[in-house]
Amino acid sequence: MSIDLNCDLGESFGRWSLGHDAEVMRSITSANVACGFHAGDPDVMRQTVRLARDSGVAVGAHPGFPDLVGFGRRNMNATPQEVEDFVLYQLGALYAIASAEGVKLQHVKAHGALYNMAIRDRPLSDAIARAVAAFDRSLIFFGLPGTELLKAAEAAGLPPAAEGFADRAYEPDGSLTPRSRPGAVIHDPAEVVRRVVRMARDGIVTATNGVDIPMRVRTICTHGDTPGSHELTRLLREGLEREGIAVRAVGSA
Amino acid sequence: MSIDLNCDLGESFGRWSLGHDAEVMRSITSANVACGFHAGDPDVMRQTVRLARDSGVAVGAHPGFPDLVGFGRRNMNATPQEVEDFVLYQLGALYAIASAEGVKLQHVKAHGALYNMAIRDRPLSDAIARAVAAFDRSLIFFGLPGTELLKAAEAAGLPPAAEGFADRAYEPDGSLTPRSRPGAVIHDPAEVVRRVVRMARDGIVTATNGVDIPMRVRTICTHGDTPGSHELTRLLREGLEREGIAVRAVGSA
C-alpha cells in the first residue's frame, strides 16, 4: 500500500520568490514544476529540478496558460491546437533543463485554469494529452478521476494517475466543492490526514452530504505556497507513514 | 564539393507575419527556427518545422534574448548562467515541437544580439555551447569562423560549422564590416553569387581592402525577411549549382 504526494513548485519568477520549495521537498514525492508560462523562468526551473533531484523527489511538468500576471488562473479561450502547441513547448523546455541536470521527467499535470477547464472539456483535454503522447508516452498523466482529463489520457495511451486533493471537500458526484462555498477547504490537519489515509488505504472519501463515495487515487495534491501549507504537508506525510502507508513517487517501481 | 544555405525562419508571432518562409524554403537547406523569445510562438514553430520537413530542409534552433519588442537585436547584460538556461529552455521547446512532427534537430545558431555579443565574449559563447552540449552533443554549432563562438563549440566537443555571410563585406581580419559603414551590404546578386561560389569552392573571400583572405565555411547565411531577399537566395542556389557546387544541409551525410 502506497501513495504519492505531489505539489506545485518552482513558482518563483525572476526577482520574485514564491513558496517554500526546500521545506516542501522534504515531505513530497512528486514535484509539479512550472514551465515559464504562468510562473517559473529558466533559472528557477533549473534550481527547482536540482533541488528535487537532491531531495529524491520525482519531477513532472506543470504547463499552464500563457498568463504570467494572472498566474495561469484565468480561463482563456485558447483553441485546442494552441493548447497542444504550448503544452508541447513547455514540456520540451522543462525536459531540456531536467536532462542537463540528469533528471528524467516522470509526469505531467496541467496547471490552474488549464486543469480546471480541461476537466469538463474533452477537446481541451485531448489537446493536452496529444501533446504529451507526441512527446513521450511513458509520462504519467495526473488528473481528477472520472473527468475528461483522465479519459483523454487513457484514449491517448498515456498512463493515468488519479489525483486526490488533501484539503478539499468533495461533492457527492466526486467533483471538488468550489472554493467559493463554505467548507470547500479543510483546515484541520488531523482531519486532512484522516481523509487522505482513507483515500490511500480504502479508496473512499466522505462527500459533503456525509455519504462515503469511491475515490481511488494514486497521488495526492498538497500545497506549498500558503502560510502553514508546507507544515501541513509534513504532518500529512508523517500521518500516512504512521498508518503504514508508504509515501513514494507514482512512477517508482 | 558542397555548401549549406541557412536562413532565419519562423519569425512570425501571433497575428504578425514576417518573412517569406514558403518561398525561402525552396532554396535553402537549413532553417534556423526562432524559439519564442525574440520571435516565433508555439504555433508558428510547429508550422515552420512542418514546412521545413515537407521542403526537405534541415531544422535548427535559433535561440535569442528574451526581448520580443526588440526582436532580440538589443544587447542585454544577461549573466552566462542566465544565457545558458534560456538557451537550454528554447532548445528543448523546439525539440519537443520538432519531435511531434517527426523531425530531428540538426543544428543551433544563436540569434541577433546574442550571436553578435558572443562572437567577442568567451564566457557568453561558453554558456551557449554548454547549454547545447548538455542537451545533445551531436548538434552542429554555427558561428563566424575564428571567433569565440566556434572556439567555445570546439571546447565543448560540439561539431562546429563555420558560417559565411552571402551579402556582407568582410574586413581584412575576417570580421564582418559593421552595417553602419558604406558598402557593408552587397546588393548586386551577381556579385553575391560570385563571392559565395569562391567561399564554397576556394575558401577565399575578398576583404574591403581588396586583399583575398581565407574564409573556409560550411554554411552560408542568407536572408528572407527583406524585400527581394528570397529572390536573392534563389539566385544564389542556382548560381552555386550552375558552378557544380552541391547545395545540401550541413548535417547530411
Add this chain to the structure above:
Amino acid sequence: MSIDLNCDLGESFGRWSLGHDAEVMRSITSANVACGFHAGDPDVMRQTVRLARDSGVAVGAHPGFPDLVGFGRRNMNATPQEVEDFVLYQLGALYAIASAEGVKLQHVKAHGALYNMAIRDRPLSDAIARAVAAFDRSLIFFGLPGTELLKAAEAAGLPPAAEGFADRAYEPDGSLTPRSRPGAVIHDPAEVVRRVVRMARDGIVTATNGVDIPMRVRTICTHGDTPGSHELTRLLREGLEREGIAVRAVGSA
C-alpha cells in the same frame, strides 16, 4: 448630416508591421490606437499618433486584454477590477504619448474579445466605463447600440457613440451575425456603401431576414488590416460624400 469613420490602427509591434495605416488615415476620421497590451508598443503608438495628427484624424484609445500572442482576441476571465485597472493603464499610456505630440484624445473603444465580452456583460462594461470616467469624462465611448457597453457608458456619464459595422450582416435583433455563419461579412463594395449610407442617413439597416431595423449610429467601424480593406474604406468615404453625407470625426463640433 454627417458620419464618422473609425478604424483600428497602430497594430504593429516591434519588428512586425501590420495594416496599411498611412493609406487608411486618408479616408477615416477617427483612429482607434492600440495601447501595447494586444498590439502596439510605445514607439508604434507615437508614430501612429503623429500620423493621425498630420492626417487630421482624431485619436482614441483602443485598450485590449493583456494577450499579445492572441492579439487580444481570446476571451479571458479577468475580474472587473482587473479590467478597470488595465484599461486605465492603457488609457494613460496613450494619453501621455498623445500629449507629447500635441494631440488630445477624443474617444475610447474596447478591442477584440474585451469589446465582444463587454457587449453582453454589464459588470465588465461598467469596469471599462468606470476607468474612462475616472480619467476624463469628455472621452466619447464607442459601442454597439443597445448593448451593455453603451448602457454602461451612459450610466457613467460618458458621451456615447453608437457604432455601426460597415461590412457586417445584422441579425433581426440588431446584433452582429457571428463571423462563423455564411454571409456574416459583406464583400461587395457597392453593397457596403449602400448599407452605410442608409445607416448614416436614415438610421436603418436591413437584417439577415430581409427586414429593415433601426440602426442609428454616429460612427462606422471599417478595417485596415486585411488585403483590400483600406481600398474599401476609401470607396466608402467617396460613396458617403457623393451622397452628401459629411465624413467627420465624432468629436468635431
Add this chain to the structure above:
Amino acid sequence: MSIDLNCDLGESFGRWSLGHDAEVMRSITSANVACGFHAGDPDVMRQTVRLARDSGVAVGAHPGFPDLVGFGRRNMNATPQEVEDFVLYQLGALYAIASAEGVKLQHVKAHGALYNMAIRDRPLSDAIARAVAAFDRSLIFFGLPGTELLKAAEAAGLPPAAEGFADRAYEPDGSLTPRSRPGAVIHDPAEVVRRVVRMARDGIVTATNGVDIPMRVRTICTHGDTPGSHELTRLLREGLEREGIAVRAVGSA
C-alpha cells in the same frame, strides 16, 4: 532644515509579493512606484498609490527597462528614442491610475539599470528628461548629483532633486562605490543615520578615503525589499527627527 526620504515601492507583480510597502510607507515621504515594465501591474499600481495617499506619502513614477524577468536590472541597448517612448508610456500609465485615486504625481526616478546607465550617458538622460518634460514640467526629477541625469533634467527645464544614498559608500569623486567592492554597503544603522544627518544638515559625506566631500541632497534613497531594510528606514526617520531635521516630501511647500 528638511529632507525627503524616498523608496522604491509597488514592486509586486500578479501573484508575487515583494517588499514591505505598508511598513515602509510609515517612515518615508516619497514613493517611487514601479510602472509595469520591470515590476508592478495595474492592480498593484493602484493599491500602491492608494496606500501612499492614505499614508500621506507623495507619489512618483519609477520607470524601468521592459525586462520583467530581469527586474529592470540588466543593461539593455535601447535607443534614446525607445527610452523616451517607454518612459512616457509608463509615466502616463501611472498618471492615469494616480488620477483615478485623486493623487497628483510629484516626481520621477529612473529605475535600476536605466538609472545606472543614464548617470554616465547624456543622450539616455536627455531621452528620459525629454519624456518627463513633454508630459509635465513640474515633475521633480531625482538623480545622483553631478551626473548626466541631473544635467539633463536642468537642460530640459525640470526641477531637479539631488539624491543621496542612505546606506552606500561614496568614492572621493562623489560617485557610489560599486556594490562589488567591500564596504560598498553600510550595515550599521547608527552609522547610516549619522551619515544621512550630515548630508541633510551639512551637505557633506565622508568618502571611502576618509575625506569629507560636498554632498548636497534634497532626498535620500532608502530600501524596503531586503530583510530588515524597512526597520532601518524607520530608525533613519527617527534619527533625523531627533536631530531636528524635518522629514517631508521634496515637493511639499
